[in-house]
Amino acid sequence: MxxxxxxxxxxxxxxxxxxxxxxxxxxxxxxxxxxxxxxxxxxxxxxxxxxxxxxxxxxxxxxxxxxxxxxxxxxxxxxxxxxxxxxxxxxxxxxxxxxxxxxxxxxxxxxxxxxxxxxxxxxxxxxxxxxxxxxxxxxxxxxxxxxxxxxxxxxxxxxxxxxxxxxxxxxxxxxxxxxxxxxxxxxxxxxxxxxxxxxxxxxxxxFAYWAHAQGVVAGQDIQNGGSRVTGGLARYRLYTAADGRKIAVGAIEEKFWQAFCDVIDQPQDLRDDLSDPETCAAEVARRLGREPSTHWGPLLVAADCCCSVVKTPAEAARDPHFNARGxxxxxxxxxxxxxxxxxxxxxxxxxxxxxxxxxxxxxxxxxxxxxxxxx
Missing domain, CATH: 3.40.50.10540 (Crotonobetainyl-coa:carnitine coa-transferase; domain 1)
Structure with missing residues (x-):
């Protein structure tokens, strides 16, 4: 063409x-x-x-x-x-x-x-x-x-x-x-x-259309790091594995959240991140911090739950997926x-x-x- x-x-x-x-x-x-x-x-x-x-x-x-x-x-x-x-x-x-x-x-x-x-x-x-x-x-x-x-x-x-x-x-x-x-x-x-x-x-x-809706149109106060996509919920945050690598948890939908919780064996009574997000997040952080990213990576891939190990730019350039797509x-x-x-x-x-x-x-x-x- x-x-x-x-x-x-x-x-x-x-x-x-x-x-x-x-x-x-x-x-x-x-x-x-x-x-x-x-x-x-x-x-x-x-x-x-x-x-x-x-x-x-x-x-x-x-x-x-x-x-x-x-x-x-x-x-x-x-x-x-x-x-x-x-x-x-x-x-x-x-x-x-x-x-x-x-x-x-x-x-x-x-x-x-x-x-x-x-x-x-x-x-x-x-x-x-x-x-x-x-x-x-x-x-x-x-x-x-x-x-x-x-x-x-x-x-x-x-x-x-x-x-x-x-x-x-x-x-x-x-x-x-x-x-x-x-x-x-x-x-x-x-x-x-x-x-x-x-x-x-x-x-x-x-780039913050949701903030326009919430903060400008609805007139609601938006706390730093307190919204659904900036860390206000346990299911959409960055956590640190035992080796210091970051884990990106983006399990917004309930089915993905439950699948992620199953991977880390999160107790049922600590899965409600809507009513008590900080207590829930603290337990997620504790569990992810027990093992290195090499342990969690394959498990999260298998669970297909919108959670992954954060890559460096050099690692991303070597990713088989990106290379397969040229x-x-x-x-x-x-x-x-x-x-x-x-x-x-x-x-x-x-x-x-x-x-x-x-x-x-x-x-x-x-x-x-x-x-x-x-x-």
């Missing part, structure tokens, strides 16, 4: 994570992505650890398959290079604070005058308008402002950091990709582009060494061959191709 975005040209002015991951997904579906970076140093992500022979692994993972143009956006002759690309581009992705692109002469209205069909996607923390539009922030601030961090942030003595970058990826990358694709479909009917205002803090709200089949070249590419939620039939090995372009490799000065 032909790649659905094979004729789409994307101009990528974004850095670090949300925008680069969004354009990576577009590239994986066939789009030609031209990444613009500062001359000499490139974007900051090129210098982050860990590295292989001086090449950043994180940068390589997020920027494989893109073309690199090193250009000073403040230079007087910049528009001589950019105008031909702007005239034929389908999508532009930028991640500056509101107003920066305007000062560079690349704001939406200026670009729209050059190419009315262009889909212009701006990704920021708080959006293009509003009292906090210009405020600095990172993922932790965005999920904090969205109320999500308060739902499961650990104890007063031992605060727990979020395990993933929910706002950056869930509130930035995914909404950007979804809305860019929607805009491309809409353009087929109208012939016109649009300005997409993606605010990471707003996109984070979706999740890590796609390869990436970093400093001449082959490594697994980042798994992305793009259907296999829309991507290039899994046997192809991608890589991130060296800084400025494609300058001549696009009419820019040699870096």
């Amino acid at each position: 032909a790649q659905p975005l094979k004729d789409i040209l994307v101009l990528d002015f974004s850095t670090l994570l949300p925008g680069p991951m969004a354009t990576l997904m577009l590239a994986e579906a066939g789009a030609e992505v031209v990444k613009f970076e500062r001359p000499v140093t490139g974007e900051d992500a090129r210098h982050t650890d860990p590295k292989i022979e001086g090449e950043s692994i994180g940068f390589a993972v997020l920027n494989q398959g893109k073309r690199s143009v090193a250009i000073d956006l403040k230079a007087q002759d910049t528009m001589d290079v950019l105008r031909p690309l702007l005239e034929k581009a389908d999508v532009l992705v930028e991640q500056f604070r509101p107003g920066v692109m305007e000062r560079l002469g690349l704001g939406y209205e200026a670009v729209r005058a050059i190419n009315p069909a262009l889909i212009y996607c701006s990704i920021t923390g708080y959006g293009q308008t509003g009292p906090k539009a210009l405020a600095a922030g990172h993922d932790l601030n965005y999920v904090g402002d969205a109320g999500i961090l308060s739902l499961s942030s650990g104890t007063e003595d031992s605060p727990t950091m979020p395990f993933g970058l929910v706002a950056d990826i869930g509130g930035g990358t995914y909404p950007a990709v979804v809305n860019i694709l929607l805009a491309l479909i809409a353009r087929q009917q109208s012939g016109q582009g649009t300005h997409l205002d993606i605010a990471m803090a707003e996109g984070a709200f979706t 999740v890590f089949d796609r390869k990436l070249s970093i400093a001449g060494q082959e490594a697994p590419s980042l798994p992305l939620p793009i259907a296999a039939e829309f991507r290039s061959s899994a046997g192809e090995t991608g890589r991130a372009s060296p800084l400025g490799k494609d300058n001549i191709r696009y009419g820019a000065k040699s870096p």
Whole structure:
């Protein structure tokens, strides 16, 4: 099957994570992505650890398959290079604070005058308008402002950091990709582009839909770690086995809960985690703590009760299930060494061959191709 975005040209002015991951997904579906970076140093992500022979692994993972143009956006002759690309581009992705692109002469209205069909996607923390539009922030601030961090942030003595970058990826990358694709479909009917205002803090709200229902609509107080899915019940918690490994107990449905209780031989009078969740949980913890995870793992698999030993990222990459499905089949070249590419939620039939090995372009490799000065 032909790649659905094979004729789409994307101009990528974004850095670090949300925008680069969004354009990576577009590239994986066939789009030609031209990444613009500062001359000499490139974007900051090129210098982050860990590295292989001086090449950043994180940068390589997020920027494989893109073309690199090193250009000073403040230079007087910049528009001589950019105008031909702007005239034929389908999508532009930028991640500056509101107003920066305007000062560079690349704001939406200026670009729209050059190419009315262009889909212009701006990704920021708080959006293009509003009292906090210009405020600095990172993922932790965005999920904090969205109320999500308060739902499961650990104890007063031992605060727990979020395990993933929910706002950056869930509130930035995914909404950007979804809305860019929607805009491309809409353009087929109208012939016109649009300005997409993606605010990471707003996109984070979706990940706690139940908290919206309970805390906003119903107006109920939600205690830290006290809801059904944040540890308020014994049947949906993390416990520690004798070897220190964590056991993920996700036995929400009664049939799974009873099956799990049978595995650990939980007494019948201590299975009601609705009326007395803490007493119930204490006994579950005591029983799971008697044996190592190697003891519990096979028993939980056999019981098929939504309970499992928590894996490390390296263990997950070796999991026979993921390998049987080819999740890590796609390869990436970093400093001449082959490594697994980042798994992305793009259907296999829309991507290039899994046997192809991608890589991130060296800084400025494609300058001549696009009419820019040699870096």
